[in-house]
Structure formats: structure tokens, C-alpha cells
Amino acid sequence: MSERVTGPGEPTLEDLRQRLVDFAAARRWQPFHTPKNLAAALSVEAGELLEIFQWLTPEQAAAVMAEPERAHRVRDEVADVLAYLLQFCTAVGVEPLEALAAKIERNELRFPVPDGPADVDGSD
């Protein structure tokens, strides 16, 4: 799509978005992949990610990846959220990286960096 050099085994977001399109097409799941259904599924999966953390103390939450079974669940839910987000973007024709870059630019104007020692002491 673009003149991008990536090594094998390093898929880009666009590569994975296309794999998800092919995956759904091969299984004839497209009729279910309406924008509304995909937005619902995205919300459900985000809830499943939150579920892992709902009763954890801050200390337990910070150590969540030290426990293999929980770490697997976290990676699995991250994947599900990203998958439905990409499938939603396909369904409505939104380019997710462009949307995020534009939002960061708006936020840089909306939340100016405060003056003072923040810059000096290396916080960026």
C-alpha cells in the first residue's frame, strides 16, 4: 500500500486489518459485521479487559503481567479490542492511524504543556 519496508513477522496495523477482513470473508461473517454490531462488540471486549482489574488493588494491578494466566488474558483482551476496532474502522471506512494523529494534534492545542520546571526536569 505504501513504500514501507518491514521485515517478515512484523505485521503493520494495516496488514492485520486486512487479515481480519480476509478472516471474516472466508467464514462469511461480513453480514454480522455492521458498524452497530462491531461497536457493541468493541464495548463488550473493553468490558472484559476491565473485568480483569475491577477488584484489584493498585499494587495487584501493577503486577498483573507477572502472573502468566492473567497476563495471557490481558494480551487476549487487548487483541480482541484491537480486532473489533479495526473491523469497525473497515465497516465505516475510517483510517485509525489518521484519526489518532488528528486527535493528538487537537489535544496538543487543547491541553498546552504547562510552563515551569516540567520541561526542565526531563518530563518529556
Next chain:
Amino acid sequence: MSERVTGPGEPTLEDLRQRLVDFAAARRWQPFHTPKNLAAALSVEAGELLEIFQWLTPEQAAAVMAEPERAHRVRDEVADVLAYLLQFCTAVGVEPLEALAAKIERNELRFPVPDGPADVDGSD
């Protein structure tokens, strides 16, 4: 970070993840960016995306991007979901593209492509 050639204005997911790290650091927001808070924020934003669609008929939902104000809201919420997902991944040390690639592979085993005319009539 990697030997990837991308043109100007074509940020990768990793570029944007790093920009979000810098953005939060410059504003000293990191103390708020715990895994639990970010999982909650991700879920909240996914709900805001779903809100756009909750009362729409399938026809209205399919035409959502034809209406400029709604299209802007959709792009904005997609960006928010992706931003919090990337910030969550930073907080727990998960590589989102790896997590998704691994999940797609598990799903290819879990949901085999059905036999029959699916391949023939072009559904992939």
C-alpha cells in the same frame, strides 16, 4: 525504533504510541495512567462510540459517515479508543500488534474455514 521507512505524515502505530507517551509525560499525567484507570477509560470511550449507534436503524448506521458531524464524532471516538488502548499497552508492557497477530492465529485454528463454495464464489 525499527528500520522502517515511512514517509512524512504516515505515522506507524508505534510512532503514535510514543507520541502519546511524550504527551502524557509533558503534562505529568503518568500518575493517573495506571492499568486499571486506563482500562476503565478505554471502556468508557468504547461506550461513547456505541452511543452514536444505539438508536440508529441498520440503514442509518450504514450511512453514519455521510453526515459530517456524526462522521467527526466517529473518528474522534475511534481515536480515543485507540489512544487509551495504546496507553494501556504501554502501562502493562504489551505489544498490541504481536498480541493481535497471535490471536488471529489462534482463531484460525479455532474457527476453520468451512468447506464448500465459499472459496469458489470469491468470499475471500
Next chain:
Amino acid sequence: MSERVTGPGEPTLEDLRQRLVDFAAARRWQPFHTPKNLAAALSVEAGELLEIFQWLTPEQAAAVMAEPERAHRVRDEVADVLAYLLQFCTAVGVEPLEALAAKIERNELRFPVPDGPADVDGSD
């Protein structure tokens, strides 16, 4: 609103709210029942209710209670949502029926009943 005498075996919302308080106290779960944790749990359970419907067509969704296993899941998730809502209300000291009555009154002002044949043809 009406004079109502409730007999035994017909618990009120307040009865169930109190039973949930006792249930958590007996199991020493109160330290986990912070407003923030309970708001997260409520959101997670609402997601689980939505999950039942996410891929259903309108026809399938309308018939959801005809299928015993799904009907049980629906009742179970309704109960979970209501339980966490009541526990949240306990944690923050909100009276849910008062809050809802006040909201309905605000909405009656905000969304006036349209003129015309709506009243005539029996829609209230």
C-alpha cells in the same frame, strides 16, 4: 403513588439492597466495594448483558427469552447489573428510586408529549 401492601415473599428493592449489604458484610467484601470498583463492575456486567445480543438479528433478539439457556443468562445478567447498582448506591448514599423519580420529572419537562393524534389513538 399507590397504597400497596406487600406480603411475605415479595421483597422490595430496599429489602434486596439490605440483603446485599448483609451478604457482603458476612463475607468481609466491603473493602472491595468502593464506589469506583462498583461503577467498574456495573459497567462490566452491563457489557455481559449486551454480549448476549451483540450478533443477534432483531428477530432473534425479540425471541431471546424463548430459549431457556439464553433466558437464564438474561435474568442472571439483569440481576448482576441491579446488584452492583444497588451496592454502588449504598457506597455513595444515593436512593435509587428517588433518583429515578426525579429524573423522570426532569425528562417530562425536557421531552414534552407531542400534540396530535398520539393521545387519541391510545399511545398512552
Next chain:
Amino acid sequence: MSERVTGPGEPTLEDLRQRLVDFAAARRWQPFHTPKNLAAALSVEAGELLEIFQWLTPEQAAAVMAEPERAHRVRDEVADVLAYLLQFCTAVGVEPLEALAAKIERNELRFPVPDGPADVDGSD
């Protein structure tokens, strides 16, 4: 459970459920009130309640009702969650208090009260 006589101005859950039915009917909103749409709306509102808490420290969250504007938002979102839950129950024919009572009974079997001083010292 107890013999209770409710006077005027103390609506029961069922009174409010019925008022919501009348409210929607008068405005001809029933076609939108499908089980799937209402489950989505419930999830969206639960997210809005969580939003109030997402960046708060435990101390700030505990004091949320001391700040009048936030306290109003909390009551408002509690009302919205309860409203959509009741409307969902209407749409699928579930009796919410029965569903919750049955769930509490299942949970009493599933999570037995631990032995020891918990009952004696007042289940603190």
C-alpha cells in the same frame, strides 16, 4: 418480606417501571426500545457513571457526593442506568426483583460464609 405500606410520594420500582412505559408510549418511542438497543443504552449509561470515577483517587472517589455538581451527575447516571434496566426488563418480560432475589440465593450457596469470628464480631 416485611409488611410495608407505601404512602404517596414513595413510588415503588414497579410504579417507576410503569411510568417509564407510559413515558415512552406517549412519545411513541417504543419502536426504538428493542432489547438489543436497550442493552446497548444500559451499557452506555453504565460507562457514563464510570466516567465520573475514572481518574479519581480512592479518596476523591469516596468524597464524590460532597461536591454538588458531581453528586448531581452521579444521581443522574444512577437514574439513567436504572431507567434503561427497567425498560430492558419490560422489553424482555423479566421481573427484576425476582431475578435479583433468585441470584442472591444462588450466590449464598456459591459463596458460603466463612467460619470464624466474622459473624461474632459483627461482620465488620
